[in-house]
Amino acid sequence: MSEDLPIRVAQRLREEDEALDPRLERLAMGALSPEALAELEADAARDPELARQVALFRPLSSELQDRLTEQMSAPVAKVIRPARWTRWGLPIVTLAAAALLLMTLRGPSALPSYAGRVEGGDVVLRGEPTPAAQGRRVMRGDSLLTLELSPATQVDGAVVARAYVRTPAGARAAPGVPEVDPSGAVRLRGVARELLGVASGTVSVALVVARPGALPEPDAAFAPSEGPRLEVQLLLR
Amino acid sequence: MAAVVEASRGERDNQDQELVQRALTRDPAAVAALVRRMAPVVHVRVARALSRRRVEARGRDLRADMEDMVQEVFAALFESDGRALRAWHPERGLSLENFVGLLAEREVVSILRSGRRNPWTEDPTLDTTLNELDTDQQSSAEGRVASRQRLDQLMDRLRERLSPLGLHYFRLLFVEERGVAEVAEETSSTTDALYAWRSRLGRLVKQLARELDDEEEVSDE
Structure with a gap:
């Protein structure tokens, strides 16, 4: 074997990376805009190999993620590896029915505290990085942005979520629709300018979680409140 | 509740460590949050691995195989009281996503190398494909295919043999061709340690190549 073998392995890995359509990874992450998804599907209709890859990279179903959560939450000392785990219908249905009954009897309680997470762009902190210091993220408008509240x-009980943007022109609801997980976690994810409906410039973004019917008006979304709220300032370029 | 201020990388790592710890106690909300975060990461790594082997898997429903492997990866993350997840130390420079992603890559290679767990064990795979290529294509093309296959095999062996940190270093130093000083800064390591890693990784690739040669010789006999 030649001396440059590690370099050739690395080169092969680079070729592999480059051979994969970059849209596929974003498809799996649920981060393609409807327009980009339509374009990918149109391309796949003309290219059987791409069609096979699109099928492979389509986002995991929420049912599968629920099954994973159920299995990993099981209070067992050791996780057993079934050969094929994809058919667990009955336990899930039973659990869902039990949860529904419990909610009916007790009614929804106050929301717990939430932790926030932001992904995308570079953080520019001004002043001391104290909890009060607001980091401003600088990012391209076509970059991926993720805001999460867990x-x-x-x-x-049920929760709803909405994203809001505030620009010099005022505050309004953002076009991006947050996903709400059965656990109550909320995620807003996608191409920044499409999520926010803002092409460029400085914009404040607030992701708010509330009980149904209790979401704030846009102006109130940026005021201090009791409910879970994640606020971030972005500079879109 | 006051507004949540977005976290810096260090704060995020702390939050992720807390999330992992809570998930390993089987707290349903923490497990749900971890699955939601990691499932797309694991999905991408598994799908990429299967996509690389699509020629070997002709006719199979790769989507079903992918979903099964995603579940296998999560089982591996949580088994033995979460030993794999407990090995994540963010101060070594790997984010939780990257750490889990690299573990997923290793697990998929392990599954596909295992006769018992490999869903393709009974299928006609690589040998048939290469035989058809041998008869249909020119010798130079055969050489290129064989060379690519060998490099893929080597990369799989590396994925199996190395820790997530070692794989991360291989990607940074060899695949991305980044300088030792830059990687040292990014991973909070020292340049001496990184030079040692680069040398060790180079030697390991050559050692794995020799092992593959030896295995082929044994199987030919």
Whole structure:
């Protein structure tokens, strides 16, 4: 074997990376805009190999993620590896029915505390990085942006979420629609300018979680409140 | 509740460590949050690995195989009281996503190398493909295919043999061709340690190549 073997292995890995359509990874992450998804599907209709890859990279179903959560939450000392795990219908249905009954009897309680997470762009902190210091993220408008709010404990009852933007022209609801997980966690993810409906410039973004019917008006979304709220300032370029 | 201020990388790592710890106690909300974060990461790594082997897997439903492997990866993350997840130390420079992603790559290679767990064990795979290529294509093309296959095999062996940190270093130093000083800064390591890693990784690739040669010789006999 030649001396340059590690370099050739690395080169092969680079070729592999480059051979994969970059849209596929974003498809799996649920980060393609409807327009980009339509374009990918149109391309796949003309290219059987791409069609096979699109089928492989389509986002995992929420049912599968629920099954994973169920299995990994099981209080067992050791995780057993079934040969094929994809057919667990009954336990899930039973659990869902039990949860529904519990909610009916007790009604929804107050929301727990939430932890926030932002992904995308570079953080520019001004002043001391104290908890009060607002980091401003600088990012390209076509970059991926993720905002998440995760509850400290399982949320009892339904929650809804909405994203808001505030520019010099005022505050309004953002076009991006957050996903709400059965656990009460909320995620807003996608191409920044499409999520926010802002092409460039400085914009404040607020992701708010509330009980149904209790979401704030756009102006109130940026005011201090009791409910879970994640606020971030972005400079889109 | 006051507004949540976005976290810096260090704060995020701390939050992720807390999330992992809570998930390993089987707290349903923490497990749900971890699955939601990691499932797309694992999905991408598994799908990429299967996509690389699509020629070997002709006719199979790769989507079903991918979903099964995603579940296998999560089982591996949580088994033995979460030993794999507990090995994540963000101060070594790997984010939780990258760490889990590299573990996923290793697990897929392990599954596909295992006769018992490999869903393709009973299928006609690589040998048939290469035989058809041998008869249909020119010798130079055969050489290129064989060379690519060998490099893929080597990369799989590396994925199996190395820790996530070692794989991360291989990608940074060899695949991305980044300088030792830059990688040292990014991973909070020292340049001496990184030079040692680069040398060790180079030697390991050659050692794995020799092992593959030896295995082929044994199987030919």
